[in-house]
Amino acid sequence: MFYLFAFLIGLAIGSFLNVLIVRIPKNENIVFPASHCPVCNHTLKPWHNIPLLSWLLLKGKCAFCKTPISKMYPMVELITAAIFLFISFKEGISVNWFIISLIFSLLFALSIIDFKYFAVPDSLNFTALALALLLPLFNFAEDYLTQDLKNFTYYQSELITNFKDAAIMALSLFLLGLVVKKIIKKDALGEADIIIAATMGSLLGFPSVLIAIYTAALLAIIPALFARNHMVPFVPFLALGTLIVYFFNDTLLKWWNLLYA
Numbered sequence: 001m002f003y004l005f006a007f008l009i010g011l012a013i014g015s016f017l018n019v020l021i022v023r024i025p026k027n028e029n030i031v032f033p034a035s036h037c038p039v040c041n042h043t044l045k046p047w048h049n050i051p052l053l054s055w056l057l058l059k060g061k062c063a064f065c066k067t068p069i070s071k072m073y074p075m076v077e078l079i080t081a082a083i084f085l086f087i088s089f090k091e092g093i094s095v096n097w098f099i100i101s102l103i104f105s106l107l108f109a110l111s112i113i114d115f116k117y118f119a120v121p122d123s124l125n126f127t128a129l130a131l132a133l134l135l136p137l138f139n140f141a142e143d144y145l146t147q148d149l150k151n152f153t154y155y156q157s158e159l160i161t162n163f164k165d166a167a168i169m170a171l172s173l174f175l176l177g178l179v180v181k182k183i184i185k186k187d188a189l190g191e192a193d194i195i196i197a198a199t200m201g202s203l204l205g206f207p208s209v210l211i212a213i214y215t216a217a218l219l220a221i222i223p224a225l226f227a228r229n230h231m232v233p234f235v236p237f238l239a240l241g242t243l244i245v246y247f248f249n250d251t252l253l254k255w256w257n258l259l260y261a
């Protein structure tokens, strides 16, 4: 039942991500107007808005003009549901589960937007960073409500560590960007990559975040070799590196310790 709940919440959040992905790059309001068909402009009925199910029942076509609906919508909903489901295996149904799933959902939305537009909106990027930085405060609220409060200094030191790790990563990537720019005389790392690195630092901590950055760079090399102008959107690879390290942290840390012990 817990897992079904996690999956359904993920579908609902995925449905909202679709709205963000379509509207934010066009500077449209994310609440108004209500969902409508981009071709015939008909406002959708509530039962046309059920994640995944509506798309299946309508056989992927608009109910009014029968124009095919992009497969992107059900795919985004399904992948977001999978994110919420798999993270619930690791975290149980908890505040950690919800906030970490939200962070990965935002990274996923940023990845798709970067892939389509080669630029990502600061609003979503900073939301992910804020969630990652403030996770100890959410933990504090949860522990307070479940009367399982730890020593206050625990939350304090978690919070300080998050800000410190985020700052170190942001500064390192900023400096790295300057060095690379000197060498190849082109902007290599954008402001968006720096913000995401800070989110990664806060979420994963050291040295895991370094493994995630390496993983992202390794994954990005092959498509970069084949891409036009050797340009690939880097955000999807940063997100993927973060996800891999989040799930396989223990194994990867063992290898890391073998290498550096």
Ligand SMILES: [Zn+2]
Pocket: 037, 038, 039, 040, 041, 042, 062, 063, 064, 065, 066, 067
């Ligand atoms: Zn239509």
